[in-house]
Amino acid sequence: MSNEFDIDDILQEFDQRSKFAPKKSQKSARSTSSSQTIYNELTTAMLNERMAPELLPYKHELLRNVLDQISNQQQYLLDSHEYGDMNAQTGIVSGDFKLQLMIIETDIERINYLVRLYLRARLSKISKFTIHYIKTTVDESTESLSESKSLLSPEETEYMTKHFKILTDLYNNSFLKKMPDHLRLLDNESSGENMVVAPDVNEPVFIKCITKDLITVPLGDGDELELEENGIYVVKYRLIQKYVSIGDVVLI
């Protein structure tokens, strides 16, 4: 065949894309497991985050790995383009070489999209429930949780704190400072009316049960609901909250 196409190069590159300059001989070492796992974990994390009414704990380790991988791939692309440019005249650079790069680029774009959805879903909840999370995370920081367990990433904490500050300034400058003393605070529980929006954990969510163990969820009034493996249900988020956090149930 004149148009001989070495699919191994692409497959291999696909497996080892995070490493620079794959050698052509490493055909056997094909284990997509690590990048594939990251991809699946990210997809699950993103869906859970998008579907849960409340903010879920930030996936510190996963995001670190994903971001590392993207930056390695970007670097690989840059280096490869350089290599391509250098050898453009000699005819070494084949169409397949370009195709490989296209696949990497598509891959980056796909992961990029998942990260974007994940982070934006979180930011949107942080913005919607700013005061609520300012209050709840104050407790967290006094308990001095290790960074890897905190609800928000350091970047998100900074975003939230600053956002709260400029919002408060806005309300104050717009009208609060002209209010009588007892109404001047942004959140004034003594005025009898709670103005802090908090997530509604009773919202119904779509779930898929992915554990082999039977899960029994109490519905109140003595009723209960059994969740079987691969079963799909719509239930109140509150009832399955803990199973989402241990990964027995995913939101869809």
Next chain:
Amino acid sequence: MRRERVPLWVAVILKSQNKCSIVPPKWMSLAYLTEKHEEEIRKPGMFSDLPWNWLEVSKMLLSKASDDLSDPSHQLRSIIQDLREIRLVKSRKGLRELNESNIQLNGLSLMEINELRPFVLTVMNKLRKLHDTKSGRNAEAEEMDVEDEDD
């Protein structure tokens, strides 16, 4: 010729460059889908077992790799449409059972669930509000110890 497993998106790119042909999954055939359709008719109370992403994958294969499929595209499209419709009717019937607390949707695929999602969520949230007001009132009524509400 070699066979390799790659993610669908990679296969589609390679296919678009004429670098590969795609081996369709075994359910993506007229015979298989027709059998599933018959099963849907035979068992009105349940959904036949189809892959989680059957609608998405079949659409992709039909549009990007129709020449790799074992049966003519128009026949596949038509049986997929039939299957989809009969399942939609079933799921609509199932929705009569909708209540404020929970519902089971076993057997539906992701795309089919997404079609139901807006309706299910709106109704369940409305029912939830009604339910909350009702139980709130009941609680009050009990406190005041008025008549029974047996009816």
Next chain:
Amino acid sequence: MYGDLANKLILDAKRTANLSEIPLYQADLVKDIVKEVQDLKNDADYLMEQQELNGEDDDAEQSKINQCQLFVTMLSMTRNKRCLLAYENLRANKIDEFCWLNLDPITDSTLDNLSHAEQEYYKNYQDLLMDYKSKYADIDLSGTLEPPTNIFIDVRVLRNGGEVQTEYGSFNLIKDSQFYVRKSDVERLIQQGYLEEL
């Protein structure tokens, strides 16, 4: 009646919620509502004074009426505050949305519709966003929330043109020839009518 003005404000907010742009800031309405709250505060102070003055001499009936009046006055104040917060909160959210859209720079007409405090907020939020985004250099956070499809596309050349350079090499715009290219590289050429997507 007390509360009517705040109602107007809420109606405006409701309309705003469905608009793609941010309408003019209701400066007068906000000012009037703040004034109303101050009036209500004076009323409340007066009622409390009365209560203290009359003390126990007052008959039970009259004191009940006073208490009720005071209660309603307080509630009206709180409600006004709540409406003001709701109004401003909605506008702040809209401003946030605008910043995410990456319309650079924001159109003057929109800026004109903002109050002074809002303009300040707009600037601050943009800085805040820049800060946050800069932590994720490789992620295009304000990119589209639609799934990526067709990062590479087939195009056909409609008009003759010169050579085009991309990271993936160069190609010549010769009528009726076809290429497989990165969409973002040729978006402009498609807009200019040199290429069509197949």
